[in-house]
């Protein structure tokens with residue numbers, strides 16, 4: 001038979017080095033970890049019970065978005081707009097992150113993860129994600145209409161007549177249609193550094209957010225999770241489409257990425 005000794009030693013060597021590799025990969029500094037950039041849209045929060053924008057034939061909670069999410073709409077009927085976001089804020093405080101949000105936190109154990117979201121909810125943060133960039137602002141913040149740099153945390157209703165310390169009416173700290181997307185260049189710079197790009201729950205219809213994925217370097221693997229994907233696998237090289245909800249598709253993809261990496 002085969003002499004037990006040499007085989008046993010080589011087995012130890014294989015066992016030892018694969019464990020060493022795992023130990024190195026698990027414990028290397030964040031800066032050495034692969035960078036994953038995740039672009040999320042309303043579909044990410046759908047499984048938490050927050051309705052998307054375009055599933056309800058283009059109405060957002062029965063309102064035309066231009067009526068409640070544009071400077072013109074706010075000028076025309078500020079009380080209606082403030083009440084609309086009061087309803088959105090109250091609803092947000094009733095819902096919780098879903099399995100998709102939670103598995104994106106898990107991803108941070110093994111990769112250097114940044115989330116670029118179009119969503120104004122705080123579900124990524126509540127799930128525990130540590131690097132979240134809100135392209136379209138945040139529902140739980142308000143800002144002065146007289147000094148855009150004055151931003152306040154705000155979890156309750158906001159009414160007409162509630163002003164900033166300088167006396168200007170407060171408004172939702174949200175990017176309305178036709179307004180600047182201040183964090184766009186930061187988001188683009190982050191996307192350029194991605195080793196892997198994951199896009200979850202967005203119809204890719206609203207620019208400039210939808211254009212972010214064009215900043216990914218040539219050859220970067222892109223994973224697109226959506227039950228009704230709005231792009232085709234042939235649209236981009238290295239694109240994998242996962243036709244699934246976020247709550248189901250994200251956990252599967254995360255496990256797969258971790259297995260591939262380790």
Ligand code: APR
Pocket residue numbers: 040041042043044046047052053054055065118119136200201202203204205206225226227228229230244245246247
């Ligand atoms: N899981 C994942 N994706 C889902 C789910 C789900 N459970 N349910 C629906 N979706 C997908 C839809 O198929 C659609 O592709 O989520 C996407 C939602 O698209 P939109 O409603 O257009 O939302 P979004 O792409 O985030 O809109 C972008 O438009 O109204 C503006 O500023 C607003 O940030 C918003 C921007």
